[in-house]
Amino acid sequence: MSPLKIKKGATSHSAYDLRPTFSDKEERHTLAVLVENEPGVLSRVIGLFAGRGYNIDSLTVAEVDHLGHRSRITIVTTGTPQTIVQIKAQLGRFVDVHKVNDLTVEGPSVERELALFKVHGTGEHRIEAIRLADIFRANVVDSTLESFVFEITGTSEKIDAFAELMQPLGLKEIARTGVAALSRGSVA
Amino acid sequence: MTKTMTGAKMVVQALIDQGVDTVFGYPGGAVLPIYDEIFQQNSIKHVLVRHEQGAVHAAEGYARSTGKPGVALVTSGPGATNAVTGLTDALMDSIPIIVLTGQVPTFMIGSDAFQECDTVGITRPCTKHNWLVKETDKLSAIMHEAFHIATSGRPGPVVIDIPKDVQFATGKYTEARQVETHYNPQVKGDMEMITELAEAMEKAKRPVFYTGGGVINSGPAASQLLRELVAETGFPITSTLMGLGCYPASGENWLGMLGMHGLYEANMAMHDCDLMINIGARFDDRITGRLDAFSPGSTKAHIDIDASSINKVIKVDIPILGDVAHVLEDLLNVWKSRGRKTNKEAVQKWWHQINEWRKIDCLKYTQKGKVIKPQYALSRLQELTKNHDRYICTEVGQHQMWAAQYLDFEDPNRWMTSGGLGTMGYGFPASIGVQMGNPDALVINVAGEASWLMNMQELGTAMQYKLPVKQFILNNERLGMVRQWQELLHGERYSSSWSESLPDFVKLAEAFGAKGILCSDPDDLDDAIMEMLNHDGPVLFDCLVEKHENCFPMIPSGKPHNEMLLGEGADTANAIKSDGAVMV
Numbered sequence: 001m002s003p004l005k006i007k008k009g010a011t012s013h014s015a016y017d018l019r020p021t022f023s024d025k026e027e028r029h030t031l032a033v034l035v036e037n038e039p040g041v042l043s044r045v046i047g048l049f050a051g052r053g054y055n056i057d058s059l060t061v062a063e064v065d066h067l068g069h070r071s072r073i074t075i076v077t078t079g080t081p082q083t084i085v086q087i088k089a090q091l092g093r094f095v096d097v098h099k100v101n102d103l104t105v106e107g108p109s110v111e112r113e114l115a116l117f118k119v120h121g122t123g124e125h126r127i128e129a130i131r132l133a134d135i136f137r138a139n140v141v142d143s144t145l146e147s148f149v150f151e152i153t154g155t156s157e158k159i160d161a162f163a164e165l166m167q168p169l170g171l172k173e174i175a176r177t178g179v180a181a182l183s184r185g186s187v188a
Numbered sequence: 189m190t191k192t193m194t195g196a197k198m199v200v201q202a203l204i205d206q207g208v209d210t211v212f213g214y215p216g217g218a219v220l221p222i223y224d225e226i227f228q229q230n231s232i233k234h235v236l237v238r239h240e241q242g243a244v245h246a247a248e249g250y251a252r253s254t255g256k257p258g259v260a261l262v263t264s265g266p267g268a269t270n271a272v273t274g275l276t277d278a279l280m281d282s283i284p285i286i287v288l289t290g291q292v293p294t295f296m297i298g299s300d301a302f303q304e305c306d307t308v309g310i311t312r313p314c315t316k317h318n319w320l321v322k323e324t325d326k327l328s329a330i331m332h333e334a335f336h337i338a339t340s341g342r343p344g345p346v347v348i349d350i351p352k353d354v355q356f357a358t359g360k361y362t363e364a365r366q367v368e369t370h371y372n373p374q375v376k377g378d379m380e381m382i383t384e385l386a387e388a389m390e391k392a393k394r395p396v397f398y399t400g401g402g403v404i405n406s407g408p409a410a411s412q413l414l415r416e417l418v419a420e421t422g423f424p425i426t427s428t429l430m431g432l433g434c435y436p437a438s439g440e441n442w443l444g445m446l447g448m449h450g451l452y453e454a455n456m457a458m459h460d461c462d463l464m465i466n467i468g469a470r471f472d473d474r475i476t477g478r479l480d481a482f483s484p485g486s487t488k489a490h491i492d493i494d495a496s497s498i499n500k501v502i503k504v505d506i507p508i509l510g511d512v513a514h515v516l517e518d519l520l521n522v523w524k525s526r527g528r529k530t531n532k533e534a535v536q537k538w539w540h541q542i543n544e545w546r547k548i549d550c551l552k553y554t555q556k557g558k559v560i561k562p563q564y565a566l567s568r569l570q571e572l573t574k575n576h577d578r579y580i581c582t583e584v585g586q587h588q589m590w591a592a593q594y595l596d597f598e599d600p601n602r603w604m605t606s607g608g609l610g611t612m613g614y615g616f617p618a619s620i621g622v623q624m625g626n627p628d629a630l631v632i633n634v635a636g637e638a639s640w641l642m643n644m645q646e647l648g649t650a651m652q653y654k655l656p657v658k659q660f661i662l663n664n665e666r667l668g669m670v671r672q673w674q675e676l677l678h679g680e681r682y683s684s685s686w687s688e689s690l691p692d693f694v695k696l697a698e699a700f701g702a703k704g705i706l707c708s709d710p711d712d713l714d715d716a717i718m719e720m721l722n723h724d725g726p727v728l729f730d731c732l733v734e735k736h737e738n739c740f741p742m743i744p745s746g747k748p749h750n751e752m753l754l755g756e757g758a759d760t761a762n763a764i765k766s767d768g769a770v771m772v
């Protein structure tokens with residue numbers, strides 16, 4: 001068999017901390033998965049979660065490096081520490097996965113989600129909706145005489161809270177992007 | 189200078205460049221250009237199987253017995269779907285194979301064209317990686333990368349789906365050395381962890397090596413280093429079904445196979461050890477039995493190339509990520525440089541205990557009367573073939589477990605069995621692949637009559653290519669393993685576990701022009717086996733055996749290792765409780 005040229009620094013499939021703490025407590029983790037932007041990668045990742053029974057709370061994907069042909073998949077998942085370690089190792093196995101980062105354990109990180117809310121209402125409800133939107137720093141991006149579309153950015157918790165408040169004020173429809181996340185500080 | 193050629197020619201050129209000498213395949217509309225190229229060259233031998241499943245299992249058998257990747261070529265649609273069982277089998281057992289599938293032309297993909305199927309979609313969960321090649325310019329690079337990926341890290345099956353227009357079109361051929369890849373799994377283990385393992389070995393009172401298919405996959409050097417390590421330490425060693433042959437069965441420290449149908453001494457040693465050194469095994473459920481009672485008092489070390497195998501089901505104290513041969517080499521060096529210390533007195537006591545367990549003689553059986561016991565048939569086969577360079581394949585069922593128990597393996601790559609998936613119909617085509625890779629060797633497939641029928645069409649292949657594969661069928665006229673579970677678990681209600689309307693195997697062999705031998709009398713057995721061995725050509729050996737023999741020892745599902753059912757006289761009536769019954 002003829003060998004191939006291994007790219008410099010290509011040892012992406014390395015060990016994680018292989019000594020996990022075994023506990024039954026479920027934890028929420030945000031994983032950033034840098035993948036080759038190839039057809040089928042997303043399907044493999046989703047198939048892994050479905051096939052092995054892992055949870056997906058949120059999943060976002062988009063190309064982040066056009067020249068380098070890389071996409072970033074951000075997955076929010078919940079599971080026991082052992083399951084989380086398994087998920088990372090299973091993701092790391094894929095040929096098209098370059099890097100798996102667990103933003104929840106690798107130091108502080110920022111997480112943001114964008115959502116659009118359609119709220120119907122007139123009179124008091126309409127005024128209250130606008131007032132709350134202001135408090136949550138949501139923008140009005142569309143309006144008719146009986147409806148608004150709000151745009152809001154923030155953590156998932158903030159968006160959940162906004163949704164709860166809008167419910168009695170005529171909330172009709174929500175579109176959420178899912179979580180995008182980055183580690184804080186200068187290190188990539 | 190860059191060469192240009194058609195996609196179909198690239199396929200053949202890349203196979204030649206990768207050192208492939210044999211391809212197992214079956215033609216069809218979507219691969220005709222490739223078959224046309226195969227026709228016009230002499231470097232690669234094409235073996236026409238009789239069913240695509242056979243092609244993939246044959247490629248697996250070739251790969252396992254030679255240590256080189258196996259290659260299969262099938263057409264689109266039904267050709268590709270017929271390959272799925274073999275792909276899954278190879279994924280479960282980490283066998284490096286490259287399966288090339290034809291596809292409808294790119295401009296027809298998605299139109300429900302004749303013999304179109306979503307091959308990459310269907311095979312995604314059962315391959316290590318797969319590609320749909322849409323440009324001829326990319327084809328050769330993908331071919332080279334496919335060999336790299338199938339064979340590096342934890343080996344596995346890959347699929348390259350090649351649309352017919354890509355095969356016809358002309359493009360640039362890329363040489364392997366021009367292909368860049370980022371896939372480069374870690375092979376060296378962490379030295380700190382390796383030192384920690386060496387320390388644990390020095391202190392261990394009741395150590396055991398628990399080895400698996402990873403040792404075989406790591407290559408012959410790994411088996412060699414393992415033997416050295418066992419000799420250096422004097423520790424006992426057992427192996428999973430997949431690891432048989434990595435340490436010689438005649439070796440002093442050999443405990444025999446462990447697991448559900450493993451030997452009493454091997455399972456007891458696993459249960460009572462204080463240091464378990466897992467080398468290239470994966471704590472499969474056939475090995476662990478009940479998880480919360482699995483080797484409760486031991487420190488566990490685990491050497492594996494796949495991070496996802498470590499801590500998957502069993503918590504490990506000393507995890508070492510790396511290739512077995514690389515890690516064992518470092519471990520041996522550390523071990524020697526630290527002065528080759530062991531707790532001799534304690535280990536001697538441990539051996540004393542093990543020898544007590546050995547006295548149970550868990551594989552004993554009595555051959556009396558005029559009916560052949562399957563254990564006897566295999567003991568005789570062992571005796572009469574032990575001086576050959578012998579390759580054994582199996583199907584799946586009781587006969588498979590008996591073969592693992594009663595045949596001895598001295599070297600790696602001599603034992604081909606479907607472990608992870610348990611695929612009936614694996615053994616016969618696998619034996620064809622083994623014989624292609626090892627033309628002068630004695631290749632025997634130990635089969636059950638039911639399993640063998642699942643891919644019996646390959647008798648045509650064996651005849652066509654004059655492959656003298658010996659099909660040794662232990663015919664109990666039962667789906668024996670199913671029947672055994674029904675006896676243990678379902679109140680002896682033998683629902684559909686008969687082999688009814690069986691063919692006359694001798695006549696069946698003769699219909700293909702092969703030799704058939706029937707043996708039903710223990711007194712005739714040796715002569716009949718010799719007749720099989722002396723025949724230069726495929727033989728179908730119909731060995732009529734005891735119909736209701738059970739395979740023991742057995743750890744009933746849901747039970748820990750130290751609650752094994754032993755052979756004759758075992759109380760099977762209430763062996764499996766309801767919590768164990770849900771398990772497979």
Ligand SMILES: Cc1ncc(C[n+]2csc(CCOP(=O)(O)OP(=O)(O)O)c2C)c(N)n1
Nearest residue numbers: 585586587612636637638639666667668669
């Ligand atoms: C493809 C497939 N289907 C079903 C099974 C379930 N199964 C396991 S063993 C067995 C019976 C095998 O019978 P035979 O080949 O005669 O072997 P024996 O157990 O009698 O030795 C069956 C049906 C399987 N392992 N593979």
Ligand SMILES: [Mg+2]
Nearest residue numbers: 636637666668
């Ligand atoms: Mg049978």
